[in-house]
Amino acid sequence: MAIAVDIDGTIHGPHDARISVFDHGFLFGDGVYEVLRTYRQRPFLYAAHMARLRASAGQIALHCPLTDEAMRGRIDATIAAAAVPGEAYIRILLTRGVGDIVYDPAACPVPTVVIIVKPHLEVSDVARADGVVVALVSVVRNHPDSVNPVIKSNNLLNNALAMQQAYAAGAFEALMQNHRGELCECAQSNLFVVRADAVLTPPVSAGLLVGVTRGFVLALAAGLGLEAGEAVLREADLDSVDEAFLTSTTREIVPVVRIGDHVVGGGRPGPVTRRLVDAFAAAVADRLG
Ligand code: PLP
Numbered sequence: 001m002a003i004a005v006d007i008d009g010t011i012h013g014p015h016d017a018r019i020s021v022f023d024h025g026f027l028f029g030d031g032v033y034e035v036l037r038t039y040r041q042r043p044f045l046y047a048a049h050m051a052r053l054r055a056s057a058g059q060i061a062l063h064c065p066l067t068d069e070a071m072r073g074r075i076d077a078t079i080a081a082a083a084v085p086g087e088a089y090i091r092i093l094l095t096r097g098v099g100d101i102v103y104d105p106a107a108c109p110v111p112t113v114v115i116i117v118k119p120h121l122e123v124s125d126v127a128r129a130d131g132v133v134v135a136l137v138s139v140v141r142n143h144p145d146s147v148n149p150v151i152k153s154n155n156l157l158n159n160a161l162a163m164q165q166a167y168a169a170g171a172f173e174a175l176m177q178n179h180r181g182e183l184c185e186c187a188q189s190n191l192f193v194v195r196a197d198a199v200l201t202p203p204v205s206a207g208l209l210v211g212v213t214r215g216f217v218l219a220l221a222a223g224l225g226l227e228a229g230e231a232v233l234r235e236a237d238l239d240s241v242d243e244a245f246l247t248s249t250t251r252e253i254v255p256v257v258r259i260g261d262h263v264v265g266g267g268r269p270g271p272v273t274r275r276l277v278d279a280f281a282a283a284v285a286d287r288l289g
Contacts, residue, residue: 002085002118040288052212095114134166137174193264194272195241195242197227253276
């Protein structure tokens with residue numbers, strides 16, 4: 001089958017996995033989610049993803065009804081049912097639940113929990129080796145006082161609109177600026193640059209999702225003895241950075257060779273990015289023991 005979906009504890013195939021049109025996740029995007037991947041069929045950085053799921057849910061006054069252990073049981077059962085050949089992509093969706101068409105959360109007494117498991121798609125060898133092009137889009141990242149990007153929200157129109165521009169430009173990703181005109185994050189990943197051997201990423205105060213991979217890579221860089229941390233970055237800074245790369249759960253580390261009109265690192269992935277890619281692979285292998 002290769003795709004399986006758990007809806008509130010019952011596993012379905014891809015064609016009979018259905019939720020109510022009165023689910024507020026569908027009606028309003030009222031819910032949160034997580035994306036994990038497996039290495040050797042085991043979800044990676046599970047505790048960190050569950051912690052973020054609970055933090056996201058808490059920000060919208062939603063409670064995750066399952067313990068980490070119970071959620072893990074459902075995930076493992078869904079992976080087994082999907083019988084994915086190779087590694088799995090796992091999407092957990094937690095929505096407000098089913099209720100009348102009103103914004104009152106009290107209309108939905110029971111949240112909906114969906115787990116989608118499907119084959120994980122690796123970033124292509126070409127993208128990994130040669131780097132990718134990122135569009136610098138005109139869509140502004142949500143203001144933190146709007147739908148705060150720190151919430152991994154099912155309300156993804158901001159990201160989808162940014163990606164429409166990236167697709168139109170033939171780009172791999174869409175880099176958004178925030179309301180202050182600072183570089184913020186991409187539609188599906190965090191941005192890093194390397195400047196004078198320092199590994200830098202926009203600060204959480206820029207209004208972005210605190211990527212699990214972002215944290216993992218910052219720690220990796222520090223472990224390699226590199227200066228690593230947050231820095232406010234603007235478009236003009238792109239002309240003086242030596243390297244750039246993206247991070248996300250499904251993509252790990254992807255070198256970037258152009259952002260909008262700015263060629264980065266002479267158009268080739270740089271040595272610090274390569275070191276981090278190698279360190280990432282080693283750290284994954286290490287953790288799997
Ligand atoms: N930023 C956004 C907007 C994302 O959607 C994602 C992942 O989907 C990320 C960053 C990277 O987060 P993570 O490393 O936790 O996958």
